[in-house]
Amino acid sequence: MKKIVVLAKQVPDTANVTGDAMKPDGTVNRAALPAIFNPEDLNALEMGLSIGRKLGFEVHVVTMGPPKAVEILKHALYMGADHVRLISDRRFAAADTLATSYVLSEAVKKLGEVQLVLAGRQAIDGDTAQVGPQVAEKIDFNQITYVTQLKEVAADHIVVERDGETRSETIRTGFPVLLTVTAAANTPRFPNAARMLRFFRAGLESDFSKEELETAEPAGWVIPVWTLDSMGLDPARCGLNGSPTKVHKIKSITLKGTDLQLFEGNKAGIQELVQNIVKDYVEVER
Amino acid sequence: MKTAVFVEKNPLTNRLRDVSMELSWKAHSLMEAHQGEVVGLFVGDRLPEDTERLFHYGMDRLVQFTDPKLDHLYSIAFKHVLKAMIESEEPDFVLFGATHTGRDVAPLVASAMKTGLTADCTQLYVDDFKESGKILYQVRPAFGGNILATIVTPDHRPIMSTVREGVMRLPEHVLDRKPNISTFTAEVRQEWIRSEFLATIAKASGVNFQAANTVVSGGAGVGSRDNFKLIFDLAHALGAEVGASRAAVDFGFVDKERQIGQTGSVVRPKLYIACGISGSVQHRAGMEESSKIIAINTDPDAPIFHIAHMGIVGDLKEVIPTMIKYLKEEAQ
Numbered sequence: 145m146k147k148i149v150v151l152a153k154q155v156p157d158t159a160n161v162t163g164d165a166m167k168p169d170g171t172v173n174r175a176a177l178p179a180i181f182n183p184e185d186l187n188a189l190e191m192g193l194s195i196g197r198k199l200g201f202e203v204h205v206v207t208m209g210p211p212k213a214v215e216i217l218k219h220a221l222y223m224g225a226d227h228v229r230l231i232s233d234r235r236f237a238a239a240d241t242l243a244t245s246y247v248l249s250e251a252v253k254k255l256g257e258v259q260l261v262l263a264g265r266q267a268i269d270g271d272t273a274q275v276g277p278q279v280a281e282k283i284d285f286n287q288i289t290y291v292t293q294l295k296e297v298a299a300d301h302i303v304v305e306r307d308g309e310t311r312s313e314t315i316r317t318g319f320p321v322l323l324t325v326t327a328a329a330n331t332p333r334f335p336n337a338a339r340m341l342r343f344f345r346a347g348l349e350s351d352f353s354k355e356e357l358e359t360a361e362p363a364g365w366v367i368p369v370w371t372l373d374s375m376g377l378d379p380a381r382c383g384l385n386g387s388p389t390k391v392h393k394i395k396s397i398t399l400k401g402t403d404l405q406l407f408e409g410n411k412a413g414i415q416e417l418v419q420n421i422v423k424d425y426v427e428v429e430r
Numbered sequence: 431m432k433t434a435v436f437v438e439k440n441p442l443t444n445r446l447r448d449v450s451m452e453l454s455w456k457a458h459s460l461m462e463a464h465q466g467e468v469v470g471l472f473v474g475d476r477l478p479e480d481t482e483r484l485f486h487y488g489m490d491r492l493v494q495f496t497d498p499k500l501d502h503l504y505s506i507a508f509k510h511v512l513k514a515m516i517e518s519e520e521p522d523f524v525l526f527g528a529t530h531t532g533r534d535v536a537p538l539v540a541s542a543m544k545t546g547l548t549a550d551c552t553q554l555y556v557d558d559f560k561e562s563g564k565i566l567y568q569v570r571p572a573f574g575g576n577i578l579a580t581i582v583t584p585d586h587r588p589i590m591s592t593v594r595e596g597v598m599r600l601p602e603h604v605l606d607r608k609p610n611i612s613t614f615t616a617e618v619r620q621e622w623i624r625s626e627f628l629a630t631i632a633k634a635s636g637v638n639f640q641a642a643n644t645v646v647s648g649g650a651g652v653g654s655r656d657n658f659k660l661i662f663d664l665a666h667a668l669g670a671e672v673g674a675s676r677a678a679v680d681f682g683f684v685d686k687e688r689q690i691g692q693t694g695s696v697v698r699p700k701l702y703i704a705c706g707i708s709g710s711v712q713h714r715a716g717m718e719e720s721s722k723i724i725a726i727n728t729d730p731d732a733p734i735f736h737i738a739h740m741g742i743v744g745d746l747k748e749v750i751p752t753m754i755k756y757l758k759e760e761a762q
C-alpha cells in the first residue's frame with residue numbers, strides 16, 4: 145500500500161524556558177522542561193492525514209528519540225495516524241542533522257512504497273530546518289521547503305504554495321516528494337475522542353507484562369520499535385560517531401547591562417525624553 | 431585557505447541579496463588574516479545586474495553557472511551544480527545565507543558531501559583546533575535562544591555554515607576592485623527539474639529596516655491591533671520604521687514581516703524604541719546591537735530595561751500620545 149511518512153520529534157518546550165531550566169554551568173536541564181510535540185510537526189501530520197484520506201494512502205508517523213518520545217506517537221494515534229513507530233537506540237544519542245537524517249532516511253526506505261514524506265519546517269530546540277532536506281537528499285526525493293498551503297491533491301501530483309521569502313510560489317510536483325511544512329499551512333486537528341479511548345493504553349512492549357501483551361498485541365497497543373541492529377544501520381554513521389559537527393562549548397546568555405537613564409512617566413519626564421531623542425536622532429526641519 | 435560564499439539574488443529585482451555582500455565581507459576579513467581567497471558561487475538563470483558589488487565587498491573571484499532553465503529554485507539541480515563547483519574549488523569553508531533559498535539548498539549539499547552544516551551562525555572565526563589545524567568556529571544561539579553554542583566540524587571538509595541576513599555587518603568603505611568572473615561548465619539534466627512553478631506572486635513588502643535610522647517596535651503590551659496605530663503614529667512622527675515582537679505578530683496586531691528577533695529580522699538602527707516589549711532573549715537577538723535603546727514598559731523589572739539606555743516606566747497608551755505631542759511641538 146502506498147504510504148505517507150510524517151517525521152515528528154519530541155522537543156523541550158523552549159518557549160517556556162525559565163531560570164531553573166538553566167544549570168549553573170550554562171547548560172540546559174532538559175528534565176526541567178516539559179516535552180512537547182514539535183509544533184510544526186503537528187502541521188505536517190495534519191497535512192499528511194488530509195492527503196492520506198483523499199488518496200487512500202496509509203499515514204505512518206516516525207520519530208527518532210528516547211522511549212519517552214512514545215508520548216507524541218500516542219498523540220499521533222489520537223489524531224488519526226494509521227501506524228506509528230519509534231526509532232530508538234542509545235547509539236543514536238547526540239546525533240546532529242547528518243546522522244539524524246541518515247537514520248530517518250533508512251527508516252523511510254525500510255517502510256517501502258513511500259510516496260510522500262512530510263516534516264516540520266524546523267524543530268524548536270535546534271531550529272536548524274536541515275533534517276527534512278537532508279532526508280530528501282538521501283532518499284533522492286524531490287523537495288519543497290517552507291510550504292504554507294496545500295492547494296490541490298491528485299493521484300499523481302500535488303500543488304502547494306511555498307514561502308519564497310520575497311514572493312510566494314505556487315508549485316506543482318509529482319511523487320515522490322518531501323515537503324517541509326510551516327505553521328501557516330493549516331490548523332492541526334484535535335485528538336479524536338474515540339481514538340483516545342481506543343489507544344490510551346498504547347505503549348512500548350516493555351510497558352506491558354506478558355499477560356497484558358496477549359490483549360495489547362491484537363488491540364494494536366504495542367508501538368513497534370526499530371533499533372540500530374534491527375534496521376541494519378552502519379554504527380559509524382549514527383549518533384555522535386556519525387555527526388561531523390561537535391559542540392565545542394556552551395554558554396548561557398546573560399544580560400550585559402547598560403547605564404539606564406530613567407525618565408518620569410509624567411509630562412515633564414516625557415518632554416525631557418523627547419528632547420533627548422530630538423537632539424540626537426531626529427532631523428527636525430525648522 | 432579558501433572560503434566559498436553562495437551568492438544569491440532577489441528574483442524580483444534580479445539584484446544581489448544583502449546577505450551575499452555581508453558574507454563576502456565576512457569571508458574577506460576571515461581570509462585576509464590567513465592569506466586566503468574568497469570565491470563566490472552563483473547558480474541561476476542569469477547573473478544579478480549588480481554582480482560587481484560583490485568585489486567591492488571583498489570577493490576575489492566569482493564562479494558562475496547560468497542556464498535559462500534555472501529560472502526558479504529547482505533544489506535538486508542547484509544541489510548538483512553547487513556540489514560540482516565545491517568539488518572543483520575545494521574550499522575549506524562554505525557560507526550560505528540562512529534565507530529560504532540557502533536553507534533549502536545548503537542542507538542538500540552538506541548531505542551529499544557528508545559534511546557538517548551549522549545553521550544560523552551569529553559569529554564565525556578561524557583558529558587552531560587540536561591536530562585538525564585551522565578550522566572555523568561557529569557560534570550560534572540554541573535552545574530557543576537561551577544558550578550560545580560554539581560548534582566545530584573538526585574532521586570534515588568543507589566546513590559549512592549558514593548566517594542570517596543582517597547578522598554580519600557591512601563596512602563603511604568598500605574596496606575598489608575589478609570583477610573577476612569565470613564560467614563553470616555543467617549540464618542541467620531534465621531529471622533534476624522536478625518541480626513546476628505555476629505562479630509566483632511578489633509579496634507586497636513596504637518594510638525596510640536597513641534604510642531606517644530609527645525603529646519603533648511594539649509588543650504584547652500594546653494590547654490590540656487598534657492600539658498598534660499608536661506605534662505607527664510614533665514611528666511616523668520620528669520618520670522611523672515599525673517593528674514588532676513575535677508576541678505582537680502572533681496576536682495579529684501587525685504583519686509577520688515586521689517581526690524582529692531570532693526568527694525575524696535583525697536590525698541595528700541608531701535608535702530603537704521598544705514599547706510594551708519585555709525583552710526576551712529571542713527578541714534581543716534581533717535588536718540589542720542598536721546604538722541607543724529606549725524602553726517604555728509598565729513593569730520596572732522587565733528585562734528590556736537591562737539593555738536600554740533610556741526608559742520610562744509607564745503605560746504606553748499614555749506615554750506615546752504625549753511623546754507625539756511634544757515631538758510635534760519640537761518640530762515647530
Ligand SMILES: Cc1cc2nc3c(=O)[nH]c(=O)nc-3n(C[C@H](O)[C@H](O)[C@H](O)COP(=O)(O)OP(=O)(O)OC[C@H]3O[C@@H](n4cnc5c(N)ncnc54)[C@H](O)[C@@H]3O)c2cc1C
Binds near residue numbers: 652
Ligand atoms: C524559538 C523561538 C524563537 C523566537 N523568536 C522570536 C523573535 O524573533 N522575536 C521575538 O520578539 N520573539 C521571539 N520569540 C518569542 C519570545 O520568547 C517572547 O515570547 C516574545 O518576544 C515576547 O514578546 P513581548 O515582549 O511583546 O511580550 P511579553 O513578554 O508578554 O511582554 C509584554 C510586555 O509589555 C509590558 N506591558 C503590558 N502592558 C503595557 C502597557 N500598557 N504599557 C507598556 N508596557 C506594557 C509588560 O510589562 C511586558 O513586559 C521566540 C521564541 C522561541 C521559542
Ligand SMILES: Nc1ncnc2c1ncn2[C@@H]1O[C@H](COP(=O)(O)O)[C@@H](O)[C@H]1O
Binds near residue numbers: 206244
Ligand atoms: N529525531 C527526529 N525524529 C523525527 N523527525 C525529526 C527528528 N529530528 C528532526 N525531525 C524532523 O525534521 C524537522 C526539522 O528539524 P530540525 O532540522 O532539527 O529543525 C522536524 O520538524 C521534524 O519533522
